Amino acid sequence: MSHEETLLFGLGAIAIIVLVHWITGKTGLPAAVLLTVAGIVYAFLPGDNFEIDPHLILTFIVPPLLYNAALDSSLIDIRRNLRTVISLSVALVIATAFLVGLGLSLVVGGVTLAAGIALGAAVAPPDPVAALAVGRKAGLPPRLITLIQGEGLLNDATALTILLVAQQVAIGKEEFTFTNTAGRFVLMAAGGVVVGVAVAYLVRFLRVLRADPLNANAISLITPMAAYLLAEGIHVSGVLAVVVAGLIIGHDTPRYATGASRLQTAAVWRLIDFLLEGAVFLLIGVQMRKVLEELSEYRTATIVVAVSVTLGVVLLLRPLWLFLTQLLPRSLHTRLGGEDEDEGEDLPKGKRRERSLGGRESIALSWAGTRGVITLAAVYSLNSNFPNRGLLAFCAFAVVLVTLIGQGLTFAPLVRWLGLRANQTDKARLRNEARSAAVRAALNRLDDIQGEQHDNIEDEAMETMRKQLQIRLDRYRHRLDLLEQVDTPELPPSPQYEAALMVRQAVIDAEREELLRWRDAGRLDDENLRVLNRELDHEELVLPKRGKSH
Structure with missing residues (x-):
């Protein structure tokens, strides 16, 4: 495409994103599904198509999306649920990659184990964007939101590391051994964590510059790129570096950033996230014609078998994994950090241990495995001479379409049918308790200031401020009194x-x-x-x- 055509495509994409956002607000249909369908329609229009540049996606689109998701996540909540997050984002990804590879190598002629594992690594990591958008609107409980966020933040690093090793083995550049693969995975993951921590602490060191909202915006925008490129430059996980930096900076932001900086930076990231997410789902649909064109050399039976094996592993392994890991013996489960539903309730929130998922929670989480652009970017990052690349790309595309459209359209009805709803009364009660505590702290500070006998502070000004704070405190206490009388999870x-x-x-x-x-x-x-x-x-x-x- 020429520069003019690319510009027109970009302008058209923004117009479609805005239109779909409006339609979503009116109908409640998932924006991810509508944008993907719009991309498919565009793919079959006459003229040149817009093709994904996998390196562009992995360098300039994935890091900002992951970074913003990390900023909005809770480091404390992810740490509380770390056992389940690691199980889904590391162990399940590894199991999916190897089972897809094993299945394809056994039933599809010409597909080696390494090539199959490369496809498995590409289709293993769910993209939580669609599931989170639907889940939040459906009122999914906070713990499930945390698990979906945590899994989506960490699984890409696992998948891309496996993909890198499998690609080297498949094209004969490297011999597969368990020791070599495990060692490289640990090295890349540990290096990514170190880079992420270093970048986060560098940003903390720059807090003097971040006092200015424009400086804060500029630093925030370059942080994910800097973390990713620095990590990739020393051959460790750039994705993990971005995620770790985002989690730490998001945790630090209330303490080290000014109010004006937080407001402006949050607004900028909301816009970037809105446009990038929309572009990502459009690009998924746009690739359909190219994917189909690369299938001409394969027999229909081969395509059907390959797609069936890939989809079967992806769709069946996740619920099976969730239910089996929650059925661990009680003694083993306790040592791994689990607890009964009622245990640890008296501990502070950040100190409570992780509890097992219930049956309804496991069902909902098993259906939150929508795949997205990471899957397509990963499979298209394979070299053009990679064996059976066209077949593998179609399998990946089929997984994306089936999970994105099938699970995306049915996730909200499933959540409603399961009766999984966040307790809005408890959330409102907690917010008003925190507001009351904050106002009481402000009143105590006023007492301290008055006790210090500042000559340039007028008593009338202090008394006016005290009255305003007392009015707010009375209002919050009144709300708490009303909430104490509510015995349902829904706010009346x-x-x-x-x-x-x-x-x-x-x-x-x-x-x-x-x-x-x-x-x-x-x-x-x-x-x-x-x-x-x-x-x-x-x-x-x-x-x-x-x-x-x-």
Whole structure:
């Protein structure tokens, strides 16, 4: 494609992403599915097609997506659920890769074990974007969200390491031995962790520069690229370096970044994430014509068998793995960090040990294995002379389509049927308890300041601030009293709360309209209008959405 055609494709892609986002808001259909279907339609239109550059995907699209996902994840919650996260992101990926490789090498002539393992590594890591989007909208419990996030953050590093070794073996550059493979995996993983920690601490060291919102944005945007390229440059896991850096920086951000920097950086990353995720799912569909064109040399029976084996392992192994790993003997399970449902409830949240998944949780998690662009980028990163590359690419594409469309469309109904819902009452109660604690800390600080006898602080100003804080504290206590009377997981409708939100929004709208009248009448210049409007924007930003939790 020419530069002009590429530009037109990019503009068209943004238009489709925006349109699909609007349709998703109106219909509730998963955006990932709609964008993939739109890409398939584009693939069969006349003219040149847009082809995936796997190195471009792995270098410039995957790191930002993983980094932003890591920033939004909880290091504490992932650590609490580390046994299950490691089981899914490392052990299950390894098992999937080797079973796919073994199955293809046994039933499909000409496919070696190494080539099959390369395909298995490509199809093994789920892409959690679609599952998380649907799961959050369906109200999936926080623990399942954490598990899906943790698995999606760490499984790519496992898969790409296996893929690298399998590719070298398949083209004869390296001999496969368990010691060699395991040693390389450990070295790449450990190196990736070290690089990620180093980058995170470097960013922490730059906190003086990050006080300025523009500097904070610039540093945040280059961090995933820097972590990835640095790690890849010394031949360790770039993906793991990005994830580790993101988790640590996300954990540190409330302490080391200013409020203005956090607000602006979060807004920038939301936009980047929105556009990159949309482009990723479009690109998946766009590749369909190319994948089909590479199948001409294979018999239909060979294609059907290869796809059936690959899909069978991917779809059946995950639920089987989840149920078997949760049925470990109690003594072994306890040593691995598990506990009963009721154990550890009196411990602080960050100190509680991991408990076993229930049956409904295992079913939901087994259906959250949608594959995405990592799978296609991985399989297309294989050399052009890689044996049976066309067949392997079609198998990978089939897995992506079946999981993305099939599981993506049915995940929300499944979650509703299982009755898995986050306890909104508990979440609201926790937030208001934390708000109350924060206000009490502020009141205590005011007492300390008054006790220090600052001459330049007026008593009237202090008393006004104290009254404002006390009003907030009373409001939070009132909400807690109401929540204590609720015995259902769903928040009851509160006409008074909704009315208060409506009034606060109406007041802000009236202020904004008056400022515009001043500007239009020539009494207020645009520079000052923007300053005053920004004050109102921040006030409006903290208002909860209508109908949402307290």
